[in-house]
Every structure is written in structure tokens, then in C-alpha cells.
Amino acid sequence: MVFKRLLGSMGVGGPAVDTVLDLAGATPGGSLSGEVRLTGGRAEFDIEHITLELVARVEAETDHGEHDGVVVFERFTVGGGFRLHEGEHRTVPFAVTLPWETPITELYGQPLGIVLGVRTEIGVAGAKDKGDLDALTVRPLPVQEAVLEALGQLGFGFKSADLEYGRIAGTGQQLPFYQEIELTPAPRYAHQASEIEVTFLANPAGMEVVVEADKRGGLFSGGHDALARYTVSHGQSSGTDWNAEVDSWIQRLLSSHTGHGAHGSYGHDPYGHGHGGGQAHKDDHGHHGGHHRSGPGMGTVVAAGAAGLAVGVVGGMVAAEVVDEVGDFFEGDEDEGDDES
Template sequence: MVFKRLLGSMGVGGPAVDTVLVPGAALPGGTLSGEVRLSGGRADFDIEHITLELLARVEAEHEDGERDGSVVFGRFSVGGGFRLAEGEQRTVPFAVTLPWETPVTELYGQPLGIVLGVRTELAVAGARDKGDLDALTVGPLPVQEAVLEAFGQLGFGFKSADLEFGGIHGSGQQLPFYQEIELTPPPHHSHQVNEIEVTFLADPAGMEVVLEADKRSGLFSGGHDVLSRHRVSHTDAAHSDWNTVVSSWISRLIETHTARLSGQTYGHSDVHGSYVHKDEHSHHSHHGDEGHHTGGRRSGPGMGTVVAAGAAGLAVGVVGGMVAAEAVDEIGDFFEGDEDEEA
């Protein structure tokens, strides 16, 4: 999706910018490629710089409720320092590296309801214009896909996904927000938890997988939630029995969650995991741990098979898909006018 606009600060006859991304989903920590196409105006213009901004639609919790706004989470200079002649057509190719914590917007081609954008800023003669906005699609890393597929094979369903402004205490989080993927439990766990939320914090070596059981309180409301954090590496994706690994994470999380509800003392800190309270004045607060992995192959039908068959699974969500599609179709309106809300 491309929005062509004349450089507003230069008025009618100014240069126009059109950014085109390479088709397909990018990956967190991977390369985002494309080209910026410039069309000269009715006079010569000195192009000082061409900058790409990564935008995300993020929810922020306040005392009076939630508010949506756009957050810039990446900024790259991809060109500039040349004169664009009258009527000249020029293409500026680019390849930039996405942050490792870039949110995932789709799973097996199914939108998750996360809206990201790439905005192009053109600076001419000291004036700036944010003249082009494109939707950004990001797929999961292999280990993210493996973890989510395991949840799906264990009977969990996709409920929703969103981006929360704030930080996870004690983690190496780099971005000013984090992604939460909300999953509904299978029948045999439904009496123990209402939902489990999954957050991935990726880095060059691997990622932290943060799990939260039953989110019932907001940032400024009372209550405590149970969280666990597990460390995995990118190379684990093809060498772990993920159904067994994730099942053990879930069992320990639910056990701790149940103990909390019954008023029992809980929490342990070993190589398998750690569990702590989420207090009323912080975002996720927890201690580090190492996830335990066992060798072997995943059993049962893959999530791709489940999706292809049209069965209920983690990557299937018609309502979520419709919401995401509508948001992407209206991406210009979605981010337009949000400059005052940007963090």
C-alpha cells in the first residue's frame, strides 16, 4: 500500500516520494529492503536527507483507561545529499536491519491484529515532510513459530494480540513497548486459568519467553499476576521437543497460579523457571531463568496442517484477521494525525 503526496512544505510543484517495500514478510532482526522513488517537481531541489521511520500502534494504560497512540521504534537515514532536477525520476534503494524485538504481525499468513508502518521523511531546504506511509508485515522467527505451534498442538487457541507501552522489569528489553499474544486454554485447563499471555523478547543469541497467567488487573489497579520467564536460543528451534517443553512451562505456571489463588506460598528459582508477583505499580516483574529443553521431534499435526484444514488453532482467527485487514487498509488514517501522540 502506497500513499503518494507532494512535499507539502514546498507547495504545488514540489517533489513527490513513493516508497516501495520488497514483497513478503520481514523477520525480527532481519533485513527490510525496498526503494524510495523520487519524482522531481517544477524546479530543482536539494534533497538533504531521506529517512525511514518504523511506527507501531501501541496501547498505553492510564488512570482513566487505555489510550492508543503511535510510537516510533526505529529511524534510519537511507539517502540524501544530492540535487533532484526538475522532473527527474530517481530511485534510492535501501536495506535496513529491523530491531530484534520488532513485533510479529502474522502467523502462517493469518494477521494477528498488530499494525506496523514504515514512514518516509524527506528533508528539502531545511523543511521536512513525512510524505509516504506503508504497511509493514513481520513474520515469526523459527523459535517463535515453534513455541506458538506447540501451544496450538496442546489445544490453546488464539484470542488476540496487542502492543503494550512500557517495559518488563529485569529484562534486557530495548523497545519502549512489548507484544502480548493472548491464548485461550483447552477445556482441561479452562477451570484453572482464563488465558495465558505470551511475550517474546528476542536478541541476537535467542530470546526470553515470558508467560503470564490470567491478566486481571491493570497498571494502576490492585492484584498480582503470576509470570514465568524462559530463555531459549535460536538454534533450539529445530532441536527441541517443543510440545514437551511448552507443556512443562504451562504445568508449572498453572501450578503456581493455582497456589496463589489458594493463598499458598509459591515460587521457585531453578534452571527450569522462576515465578514472582506482578505488583500494582510495575509492568512485568520477574527473575531470569533458563528454559529446559529435551531432544526429539515434535509430534502430531503441524500448525500449518491445522490451518490448512480450517480447524480451530492458534493461527486461525477470522475476527482477528478481519480486524487486522481493516486496520492495514486504513493504515494512513490509523497513523495520520498521531504526531502529537508519539512517544
């Protein structure tokens, strides 16, 4: 998809910029490629730098309630240091690597309601111009898809997905926010939990899966949240009975009698916690501390539940007015990121 923008800092007659992303999409930790197309204006301009920013719309809970804002979570300088002549056409190809924790935006082609974008910044004559956004589509890694498919097979339903500003303590989280995929419980667990939330924290070796349950209260106890972390390797995406594995996670989580469930290590644990250690808890403004499958999977569940979830997304494009709404909570973060460039 192409966005055309006349550099506002240059006014009428300035160069125009088109950013084109490859249509294949990307995966966490994978390559994002495309090209920046420049068209010279009515004079010569020195292009000092061409920078791509990865931006995400996130939610944050503060003392004043919940707010939406925009976070720049990665920056890449992909060109610059040349003179663009009057009317000249120049193409700058790029290939950058996405952070491993980049949120996924779709499953089996169905949008999850996550808003990500690539913003192109052009530095000309000491000024910066932040152009329009290109919508960023991120597909799940095989292990992520396997876990979500198993949850669908087990009867869990897709409810929503969002990005939460904050960190999950006890994990190797790198980005300043994390993705939560909210699920309705399978019928067999409906009496024990009202909601299940899943967070993926991918890394080069594998992935941490943080599972949280909103547990219902009993006759002599109130409801509470239980949270546990499990680790898997990328190589186990096939040849694993994920239905049995994921079901065991849920059973252990719901059988725990404390606010934190068990930590399990299935395969290589890239952080060396081993079995029984490194329990996770959330520390984010306002939050509490290859086998054959039959029946509908999570792809069918998402297709049925994702309609209307893509807030701020129109026709597959990130709405500029949504991404431009940077609340006071995030302005400091964006300014810091700009100073580093």
C-alpha cells in the same frame, strides 16, 4: 506496495515520493529492503535527507483509562545530500536491519491484528515532510513459530494480539513496548486459568519467552496473575520436543503459589541470570507488577480466530488515519524522536 505523496511542505509542483518495500516481508532482527523513488517537481530541490521511521500502534493504560497511540521505535537515514532536478527520476535503494524485538504481524500468512508501518520522511530546504505509510509485515522467527505451534498443538486457542506500552522488569527488553499474544487455555487447564499471555523478547543469542496466566481463584483464595520467564536459543528451533517443553512451562507456571512463576533457562541465557533467578514482572502504566506433531496447530487456530482482528488494517494497508491519531500520551515521545534526527 506503493504510496505516492506530493511533498506538502513544497506545495503544488514539489517532488513526489514513492516508497516500495520488498514483498518478501521480514523477520525480527532481519533485513528490510526496498527503495525510495523520487520524481522531481517543477523546480530543483535539495534533498537533505531521506529517513525511514518504523512506527507501531500501541495501547497504554493511564489514570484516565486505556488509550491508543503511535510510537516511532526506530529511524534509519537511507539517503540525501543531493539535488533533485526538475522532472528527474531518482531511485534510492535501502537495506536496514529490524530491531530484534520488532513485533510479529502474521503467523502462517494469517494477520494477528498488529499495526506496523514504515513512514518515509523527506527533508527539503530545512523542512520535513512525513509521507504516507507502507504497511510492514513481519513473520515470526523459527523459535517463535515453534513455541506458538506447540501451544496450538496443546489445545490453546488464539484470542488476540496487541502491543502494550511499558516494560517487563527483570528482562532484557529494549523497546518501549512489548507484544502480548493472548490465548484461551487448553481444556486441561481451563479450571486453573482463564487466559494465557505470551510475550517474545528476541535478541541476537536467542529469546526470552514471558508467559503470564490469569489464574482462577480457589475455595479459600482469590484469583491472581502468575508470570514466568524462560530463555531459549535460536539453534533450538529444530530438534526439540516443543510440545513437552512448552507444556512443562505452563505446568510450572500454574503450579506456582505466588504472583511470579519460575524462571527457566533452556539453552543459552544471554543475560546470565541462570536457573532460578531474574523473575519477571510487568511495570507498565496500569498493569500488575523439530519433532512430528499431529492435529491442528496454531496456524489453524489463528486462521479461525484472527478474522476481524485487523483493526486499522484495510486490504493489507495500514490506515493512515489510524497511524496519524497520536494521542497526548505519545506526542512527547514522537517529538523527542524527531528532534534526534
